[in-house]
Amino acid sequence: MITMERKFGVSQAAAEVDQFLQTVTELNSETVTFSNHSLVDQLIDAYSEAQLDGWDGDGSVAVARETLQVARELVDGLPTAYRTPEISAEPDGHIELIWRVNSRRILTVSVDASGLLHWAALIGDEDPRGTCNFDGQTPATLLYWLGRVCGG
Amino acid sequence: MIDPDNVPAVDLDETVARYVLASKVSRLVFEDGGAKPQLFYPYKHVDLSVNRHLDCTQEEVWRFGNGVAEHQGKTLQGRFDISVNDCTIGSLKVEASQIKDHPSGVPDNPNHADVIGFPETKADQKVLGLKLAEKAGKRIPPPANDGSD
Numbered sequence: 001m002i003t004m005e006r007k008f009g010v011s012q013a014a015a016e017v018d019q020f021l022q023t024v025t026e027l028n029s030e031t032v033t034f035s036n037h038s039l040v041d042q043l044i045d046a047y048s049e050a051q052l053d054g055w056d057g058d059g060s061v062a063v064a065r066e067t068l069q070v071a072r073e074l075v076d077g078l079p080t081a082y083r084t085p086e087i088s089a090e091p092d093g094h095i096e097l098i099w100r101v102n103s104r105r106i107l108t109v110s111v112d113a114s115g116l117l118h119w120a121a122l123i124g125d126e127d128p129r130g131t132c133n134f135d136g137q138t139p140a141t142l143l144y145w146l147g148r149v150c151g152g
Numbered sequence: 153m154i155d156p157d158n159v160p161a162v163d164l165d166e167t168v169a170r171y172v173l174a175s176k177v178s179r180l181v182f183e184d185g186g187a188k189p190q191l192f193y194p195y196k197h198v199d200l201s202v203n204r205h206l207d208c209t210q211e212e213v214w215r216f217g218n219g220v221a222e223h224q225g226k227t228l229q230g231r232f233d234i235s236v237n238d239c240t241i242g243s244l245k246v247e248a249s250q251i252k253d254h255p256s257g258v259p260d261n262p263n264h265a266d267v268i269g270f271p272e273t274k275a276d277q278k279v280l281g282l283k284l285a286e287k288a289g290k291r292i293p294p295p296a297n298d299g300s301d
Contacts, residue, residue: 049175049176049179056174057173057224057225057226058196058224058256059195059196060195086182086188088178088179088188088190089179090190090193090195091195091196092195092274094274096190098188098189100182103186103282103285103286104286106189106282108189108278108281108282110274110278118273118274118275118278119275119278120189120275120276120278120279120281120282121282122279122282122283122286127279127282127283129275129276129278129279130275131273131274131275
């Protein structure tokens with residue numbers, strides 16, 4: 001459990017830090033109902049690393065709170081067998097989730113703040129990819145390819 | 153290193169390095185040493201910086217990486233080597249892109265090159281990132297640093 005003292009300030013930076021701490025607090029409070037604590041830790045790590053613009057050099061974009069929320073809902077809605085992604089922030093402000101058996105059985109999904117999921121996979125010689133909207137339920141297309149990557 | 157006054161075109165037989173610049177190596181490298189596809193996504197521009205091995209000693213290869221890391225305020229966590237031929241996937245190709253007198257102070261580098269020709273959509277870029285990461289093999293850690301988190 002992450003605990004931090006909250007300090008209030010009037011600057012934008014202080015407001016951003018305060019919002020971050022609030023988000024971490026909320027995520028921590030939700031781990032009771034969240035089935036995989038390590039995924040919450042990964043989401044917190046990704047969000048905390050990329051909470052400010054410029055976090056990965058010039059032009060890199062902070063991960064928005066909305067992006068974090070979409071990623072959390074996506075992960076939380078996955079079938080238990082598929083709750084094994086590696087999660088990290090991307091310089092364009094997306095959160096990336098990767099399921100990997102090996103380098104030729106791998107699926108990556110980038111979540112953006114608008115709820116779009118940009119995904120691609122390599123499965124043998126197949127290289128499917130696409131973009132779909134997340135409406136609170138895991139898109140059937142993603143479930144299919146997750147099954148192809150993570151299934152036996 | 154390459155003669156700055158005579159930078160040749162990139163040949164398919166060459167090898168280029170993609171540096172791993174991150175506070176934590178695990179953001180860009182899998183536990184088994186394989187590259188995460190994100191390392192090979194172009195961002196901001198639709199090209200990807202790499203460093204040619206041509207005419208370079210190992211010491212020079214690392215020196216170029218350290219120069220970029222220092223300029224960007226990041227930690228050099230290693231590099232992945234990949235052949236130019238393996239970078240030539242679909243619309244991608246590698247072009248020499250010497251850095252000289254860069255306005256923002258990026259160190260001069262006659263061995264710098266760009267992988268160009270990435271498509272515009274994120275999903276299409278991700279597929280190419282997956283394929284480049286597969287070809288890149290395992291991370292080569294920097295000397296005197298195992299790069300662990």
